[in-house]
């Protein structure tokens with residue numbers, strides 16, 4: 001049976017791997033993102049539909065609705081990323097203003113975006129469907145406002161699972177560790193930091209976007225119908241290393 005899937009931030013990295021997985025399965029996939037060019041290239045490559053949307057903006061999310069299928073089987077809240085006040089520039093702001101700007105940016109990008117998108121489409125989610133949101137090991141490591149936002153995402157997901165459960169819709173979080181081959185770190189990842197991240201795993205290698213896509217696909221599959229309100233760590237064992 002063809003399912004209708006929305007993958008936010010589906011042009012690159014983890015989102016693209018997730019979208020590709022569903023598209024290969026024959027599902028009807030919509031991918032979103034803020035930049036039109038990479039979004040359209042990705043959609044063309046995998047046979048998905050591209051819709052430009054900033055998921056932190058309520059008006060943009062409202063404009064997305066008429067472009068989505070009437071019924072959605074799976075929502076993947078993947079859009080997100082990290083703004084770091086040490087790198088983002090002051091633009092004439094005071095240090096406290098810079099701090100507040102970047103703190104809010106991380107909450108908006110990683111928590112509000114998922115909550116807003118889910119709120120907008122919740123009536124279209126079908127029985128037997130699933131919401132899967134992409135968290136982070138940063139939630140468990142005290143990683144500033146980015147980690148706080150991802151921890152908030154896991155907490156929000158509990159409430160979501162409670163709300164959607166009676167409609168036979170599951171809500172879970174997949175929490176990656178260090179995933180290589182995405183735009184997440186930009187050019188800020190030094191060889192030393194990369195080596196440290198890899199050494200922090202039990203498996204001694206970075207995760208790949210396809211590792212996350214596999215976990216998302218499982219949580220959205222019939223095999224996972226009794227799994228809800230969970231955070232699934234997909235991080236090569238990093239959460240258990242010292």
Ligand code: NDP
Nearest residue numbers: 009012013014033034035054055079080136179182183184
């Ligand atoms: P990428 O930067 O490659 O992917 C993020 C995607 O989200 C981009 O396509 C970006 O496109 C889109 N995006 C970001 N903000 C918005 C927004 N406001 N509205 C719409 N689209 C948005 O990195 P990853 O694939 O690594 O990241 C995917 C998710 O995985 C994120 O939530 C991230 O926090 C999480 N994660 C990543 C880890 C890693 O090591 N890579 C580790 C743990 C978690 P555009 O800029 O065009 O909008």
